[in-house]
Amino acid sequence: MLRRGIAIFFIVIGLLLTQGLIVLLHGNGGIYLSVAASVGATICSGVVGLVGMARLRGQASTVHRDLREMARTGKLAALRSDDPDLLPLIDGINEITTAAQQVVSRANISVKELEIRLKVAHAERQHAEAILYSISDAVLVTDSFDELVLANESAARTLDFDLAHAMRTPVQSVLHDEKLINLIREMRQSNSRSERRIVEHSVSTSSGGRTYKVTLACVADRNDLTDSRPAGVVAVLHDVTKEKEVAEMKNDFVSNVSHELRTPLASIKAYVEMLIDGEAEDDRTKREFYDVIQNEANRLGRLIDDILNISRIESGLVKVNRQPQSLGVIIREAVEVILPQAKQKNIAVNEGNTPIFYQTPADRDMLYQALLNLLSNAVKYTPEGGRIDVQTEVDETKKTVVVRVVDTGVGIPAKDVPYIFDKFYRAEANNRMAKGTGLGLSLVKQVIETIHGGKVFVESQVGKGSCFGFELKLMD
Amino acid sequence: MSAKTILVADDETHILHVVSMKLKNAGFNVLTASDGQEALEIALAELPDLLITDYHMPNLSGLELCQRLRQEPSTSNLPAIMLTARGYNLQPEDTQNSGILRMLSKPFSPRQLLTTVNEVLEKLAA
Numbered sequence: 001m002l003r004r005g006i007a008i009f010f011i012v013i014g015l016l017l018t019q020g021l022i023v024l025l026h027g028n029g030g031i032y033l034s035v036a037a038s039v040g041a042t043i044c045s046g047v048v049g050l051v052g053m054a055r056l057r058g059q060a061s062t063v064h065r066d067l068r069e070m071a072r073t074g075k076l077a078a079l080r081s082d083d084p085d086l087l088p089l090i091d092g093i094n095e096i097t098t099a100a101q102q103v104v105s106r107a108n109i110s111v112k113e114l115e116i117r118l119k120v121a122h123a124e125r126q127h128a129e130a131i132l133y134s135i136s137d138a139v140l141v142t143d144s145f146d147e148l149v150l151a152n153e154s155a156a157r158t159l160d161f162d163l164a165h166a167m168r169t170p171v172q173s174v175l176h177d178e179k180l181i182n183l184i185r186e187m188r189q190s191n192s193r194s195e196r197r198i199v200e201h202s203v204s205t206s207s208g209g210r211t212y213k214v215t216l217a218c219v220a221d222r223n224d225l226t227d228s229r230p231a232g233v234v235a236v237l238h239d240v241t242k243e244k245e246v247a248e249m250k251n252d253f254v255s256n257v258s259h260e261l262r263t264p265l266a267s268i269k270a271y272v273e274m275l276i277d278g279e280a281e282d283d284r285t286k287r288e289f290y291d292v293i294q295n296e297a298n299r300l301g302r303l304i305d306d307i308l309n310i311s312r313i314e315s316g317l318v319k320v321n322r323q324p325q326s327l328g329v330i331i332r333e334a335v336e337v338i339l340p341q342a343k344q345k346n347i348a349v350n351e352g353n354t355p356i357f358y359q360t361p362a363d364r365d366m367l368y369q370a371l372l373n374l375l376s377n378a379v380k381y382t383p384e385g386g387r388i389d390v391q392t393e394v395d396e397t398k399k400t401v402v403v404r405v406v407d408t409g410v411g412i413p414a415k416d417v418p419y420i421f422d423k424f425y426r427a428e429a430n431n432r433m434a435k436g437t438g439l440g441l442s443l444v445k446q447v448i449e450t451i452h453g454g455k456v457f458v459e460s461q462v463g464k465g466s467c468f469g470f471e472l473k474l475m476d
Numbered sequence: 477m478s479a480k481t482i483l484v485a486d487d488e489t490h491i492l493h494v495v496s497m498k499l500k501n502a503g504f505n506v507l508t509a510s511d512g513q514e515a516l517e518i519a520l521a522e523l524p525d526l527l528i529t530d531y532h533m534p535n536l537s538g539l540e541l542c543q544r545l546r547q548e549p550s551t552s553n554l555p556a557i558m559l560t561a562r563g564y565n566l567q568p569e570d571t572q573n574s575g576i577l578r579m580l581s582k583p584f585s586p587r588q589l590l591t592t593v594n595e596v597l598e599k600l601a602a
Contacts, residue, residue, distance in 0.1 A: 255562070258561075259532070259561045259562055262561035262582050262583060263488060263561060263582065265582075265583045266488075266491060266561065266582035266583040266584060267488065267490040267491060267494070268583075269583040269584070269585070270490075270491065270494045270495075270583070270584065270585070270586050271490070271494055273585055273586055273587060274494060274497065274498065274586055277586075277587060279497060279498060279501050279586075292490050292493075296490065428534050428535075
């Protein structure tokens, strides 16, 4: 009886430990920890019970062996073999042994089951963690004491804390962001189980400010539906910096486009009204007004074409017709178109010697437009009597061709050079030289880089001239 | 009463031309400038009665021009009308204390501009 008591004592101790740990962990809320601890503690109880059982079996079998030995050597006879008390004793001991062996084998099975469950729980936790870690959004989970119980690498990176030392630590000592700490605290206190809260939040990092969309939700304790207290808060920080930038760029673009469209429209409207009001007294003035209206209407048309072309290329909607093209032929055609304008300003255009047999996979119309834009800029920004050279350089080994349009023009100030291919960007110093929309070079960049996979470049020196060029792949 | 002198500043030649013609036909003396810096120099030298300026101009914006003129004793009371395609960019606090009395947005009507000019000058004379 004493030995059975010892075994039961061990099992009870084990069970108490289990329950105690579960209760303890529930208080703190961590769901994962609670599951893992519950499995662990159950195994612990099994092992404690198992040790008790093994002792029971050892002691029982010793007694059994001793009694058999005594019986064999006849010592038992001295106890009087017909002693009626002896047989039930032996039977009893046998029963203990059998029962104990059954307990041990059952415990062995339980241990195996628990080992499997632990492995499954471990795998599930790893899986959940892998998912959490693969999310690019920063994820923070806190418990009912505002202690951090779960976070991913992105959170540690974004909010600048050490993931390894942050667990089970109050958020106010982990995070340096007062507003975020307050958001988490307010969310837990608000106690809204169903409602999510979405807040836009700016975080300043060493690499500049970033904007996040923070989604906050309460985690309810699933095991205790009667308790209205939330077990914690989940905060997910989604980086919307890029989206904000795109929205701003879009806004800038629309505002620039509308300004560019309004300017020629303003002229057209004003001159038409002047004609209607009879402000143009003589035929010469009237003729002048008609010309202005026509030119400004053409400018408006070109502007709309440029905007549409850029927009279509950028959005990937443009139909590209890439065929083997002779670069020499396209250059010759573009130069011929620009010659009359160059002659007006007494500018010499030297076409160089582009061999026509080199071919490049290109959309003829687009490449022609890009070349024309470069040549037209060269004419616009080169003073009277200047010179424009079109140079071509073929690299047979790299299978590339470089085209340069070199002028003796006013040049571009160094501060403007990095932005010269940007939409609507115009070097302020050269505004007076010529009218422009700031779209021509942007279109060249799109045609060469987006459509043809080439590269544009520029070199410029104020007062000496500019060299705009691009590199394209030749046909294999 | 001698004709009033109006300074018009705009980097768009066509706009400059059409506005000056409208004003000249209405009997005003007109001075023109094709950027903010030039307008500042002419305003200080000629002391016009009114300034009509574009907002977006090279070297010195229309707003900067008005603020600079405000600081000069000889032009601190020069009234201005702003003619701009970017009126939405300007907040009321920007134009405060800049001498800008009215804003007209491009595209504009030369007829309406003339009416505005007359209203502003009459109000100032009263």
